Amino acid sequence: MANAPAAAAVVEALAADVREQSRMEFRHSMIEMVTPVCASLDEAGAHLLRHRRAVADAARTVGVCLVAVGATPVAEPEMTVTGNPRYKAIAEHYGRIVDDPAVCGCHVHVGVPDRELAVQVGNHLRPWLPVLQALTVNSPVHAGTDTGHASWRAMQLDRWPGLGPSPWLASADDLDRTVAVAVASGIMLDESLVLWHARPSAVYPTVEVRVADVCPTAADALLLTGLVRALVATAIDDIAAGRFAPPITDHAVRAAHWNAAHQGLTDTLLDVRQERARPAWDLVADLAGTIGPALDRSGDRPVVEAGLARLRAEGTGTDRQRRVLADVGDVASMLAAASRWTVDG
Template structure:
């Protein structure tokens, strides 16, 4: 165990491994009541005054949400340090604004609606989707993994589709919605399912196929533009990356790093499969939807759905198969030992959702304390750090400005 903020994480990746970037979305709530509060403009201003790089911190759709991004990172040690620094900066700004920063993918406490964030695109999104997004206080952890070009990105996306529900089960961190126990471990995915083009993407086949599918949804009026889509993984519309959008916001930095390590290993494995001419798994839309639903409902403690055989299997069996699938890629990057240990710890401690439920059973104050502790929980892993936190040049994994 290392001291908080030491940026410790798995050993550095070998030359040639994909770069990565991580985006984390957080909730802002009243420090006493836990009610969502619309203080994002004030918090972002305070971060800037404190010397925070404005490129790293952005508004989200509603004023009860903020987002932080890392630079383009060469390894997950670098990402871990930047994630911890970002969380600390936002938490301090939130405290100064009389708020608390919560690492939860949905709002766990009751509260009224908050205003929309400023920006023309946010207004267009609200105009297009109205009540669906009027109280869309959900937060995700998005992972960008570098690829050579869009054609490669599409080939990778086609091949990582079966593993998306397992990534979701590992990340589950939203059992409550505005004070209610939903019975799901990832209520965020149920909220997101109301939006068109959500869930596991279809097989695109090619970059042209992907462009046609996005253009079709935009033409239907389901998307405000072709930069907006809700699939759980996609070729980034702005950067040469594969963007994983499946995970709930992580309770701790370790859990965000775990998603980053697994996402990168999946990209490496899928890229090799595409180069070798191995076709992607082809399974029906209902099987895909059922697999996501099962992961959101049960997480790691119940039945998942095997999309290859179209049958229920224990969710933990799917985790074991995921680790076997990416084992070689993790060994090449130097992350294998840390990732296996992180998964074992997650199974022992429970997912973020399980930990929220245990704390929530003791009352609101216990849950607030638990989430605050998780936010800046010390980062674990090997002591070596490839770059001091905050020293890398900020290269955004997406363009500035309001977007979803």
């Protein structure tokens, strides 16, 4: 079994309106799907499910399957990058670091009025991003075997120097200085490669959260979207009230992210506010309590609470993959199951 370098053919097979929202990514086996700007979770969910089902149908017409997993569990026969000049420049600059197989994430943008506020929002998000990561792990298998990590995607991306935990930043000017140092050192090829777990978008008036593996179902992606939107709204409330982001060391944040990528929700997570390990679902409960007023204000509480209850009952994408592997014992069956989950509502 292997990843199929068929993304170009699949994109070509899409209806024009879906093709406008779909594009080639870094590897020839990857497709990125993008929703338009949405005002509600219902609207976002409808776009997510429609895009996934349309791309899955197009994939079948060219003899392949669409599977939403964070890192490929099988071989990647075509390791060249796609034709985007930016991707070619990245490959030339970073050399053998780019040789890992495909990885796929889920990125959520939330509108923020100005760049200065977006930087402050990022500081407030830092304690909660490892919890979001643990909720969305979906890549335990690599080269046909269980890696022992809940998110192998995160482990692969740790080799990239410009990725990883978001730093604490004093201001937009501080962001610019930090990025300039990274570009001068070569850690970042240019200013566009600010690929932290959360960042002010360089293109849109948004904060972009990019810590999650691609979600196994559209419902899981919608849960992530609701959590991120409520976290951003809560951060804006805290900033308006003069409540500062808690002081958290970079070492603790990095340790918490590794813990989340390794464990998912199966054991403990590092609570960076207290610098101690706690049961994972206790931290999820803290997160839900923190964003409760924002969920009520947006009307998103029913969707988020139902999503968390479903996740607790069914497990993360990693948990689901491991159950199939334990029951059936082969990666092909696991991928067949994941392909069905990909188009679930």
